[in-house]
Amino acid sequence: MKNNNELAKEALLKKASLGEDIDINDYNQITEENPYIENLSSLNNQDRNRMREAGIEASEEGRTGTFLQMDHSVVHESSHQEGLEIMSIASALEKYDWLTDYFGKLVPVDTDKYTATTHLNPHQGYFIRALPGVKTTFPIQACLFIGKERLSQNVHNVIIAEEGSELNIITGCATASHVKEGLHIGINEFYVKKGAKISFTMIHAWAENIMVRPRTSTIIEEDGVFLSNYICLKPVKSLQMYPTAKLIGKGAMARYNSIIYAHANSNLDVGSRVILSAPNTKAEIIARTIANGGNIITRGHLVGEMPNTKAHLECRGLIIGNGLVHAIPEIEGKVEGIDLSHEAAVGKIAQEEIEYLMARGLSVSEATSTIVRGFMDVSIMGLPDTLTKEIDKAIKSCGEEMM
């Protein structure tokens, strides 16, 4: 049998099944090291603001821990709670021999050229783990930041929630305000053990010429819960991802929420897939997409492999001005006794709703932005209050220039 290195080498030119093909050679794989930052408040204001738009607080206020990677260097890692480990993936691989049972096990390295490149030429990534029974009250923040022009950032991230633990994570990906072009690719492997819970909220704040191809897979054991939220409100040239969650223990649950806004010249192809492969498992996928000049393909795929499984998929799209929203929901039932459903709708802002808000005193443009904000309602995500407020804040900070 071939090992991962051999498989990856063979896949270096393998095109992804979805999304525009990218020539990785157009981007720099080498860059100088950035120095470690002891105190995040020493970050310059521009970078801090960009990070804030991705949900990352340099003050660490209301955070249990922080991981910050700039370009290819891990420049800060801190954990403020006993039993909570936050470190670079390289340090973790050095520290734990057993990590090889997790690292590279969920996302095949030969999936496509992006996973192959990440495997052969990794530029760090994070390792976050909660020991059994440890519950984070405040979120952990992990930030992957690109500060150099035309850089390729290839990260491999692993998150493990041990039995009965609870992790709240905000991952913010952003570029420095002066960066025009770049490539962000990576492998994300998440493990939700028996009775554990991960709330994973990813906020992307890219720039107009950034290409993004993350590859993500999660497994959820018995009675485990995986909540994944994705928010992308800033321009991005091309972003394609299709994270998959596999429910392998009975009573496990997964939920994907996404709020996606496509500006002019932005192309987003985003899906979520849940495979229900244990009895009594449940899943929900909810997508809210807004095309304002850009293109969105919104995919969803539910696979019911065992009886007594229940899942629902909902895509709602809104087109403002011009743009494309292409919803591709798929449901696949493989046995008797499953309950899978989907609904999809693409529309415009109803005149009736605008006039209703005008009849309470708003102007046309105020009414329109109120309706669009409402459409991106984060309360649908069923998150803890603190996290809901954080996301609301991120949406508002992006929203002001978006409308």
Added chain:
Amino acid sequence: MLYIKNLHVEISGKEILKGINLEIKERETCILFGINGGGKTSLLLTIMGFSGYNITKGEIIFKEKVINDLPINERVGMGIGISLQRPPVVRGVKTRQMIEIASKGLASCEELAGQLNLLDFLDRDINLNFSGGEMKRSELLQLIAQSPDLVLLDEPESGVDLENMALVGKICNNLLEKHLHRKRKKSGLIITHTGYILDYLEADKGYVLANGRISCMGNPREILEDIRKRGYEECMVCKR
């Protein structure tokens, strides 16, 4: 306060209001009776400036200014407020936000919602899965927050259960500042089909609207009596 002169209105090329003349003075509460489909709601929505109601002739004068071409929100700014019969759902926009918008952030949402038994609705999407009566109360709640000088109410009592009917009546009275008696300034135009609202509210004038025209005008209680006795058929060919 409001003066409507020979108002003709079309919807998609079909004339539905055919020369309406109507006046509401300061402090006056007027009732608009009429069969369903007679043009009552169209008249209210035209006064408010909703799209689709094309004025082909005539004038709407509010506070001595012709408002025919003003956008809805400017009419609101001048002091007109409406409670809709079937308000739309606006997903993700909460009842609380609507109160804040209507009051420009000045009202206490909890206090007002408490008055209308709508505390549990504050953080719900506006009108989503509201019953008919809940919608009516939510509309009145927003109007109270807005506190307009001219209150337009489209069948405030329809769909409201008996338990809440007295409450709705009381709120309508508050909106019209009935408790201030002679000192009050607010005026109202209230659509009713059944007339039940008159059991709770003193009104000054009544109009019957039929086939796009005002067919009768007078004391609202007497008009209601006539309608109850003889039906709308008679009122449409008013003998007054």
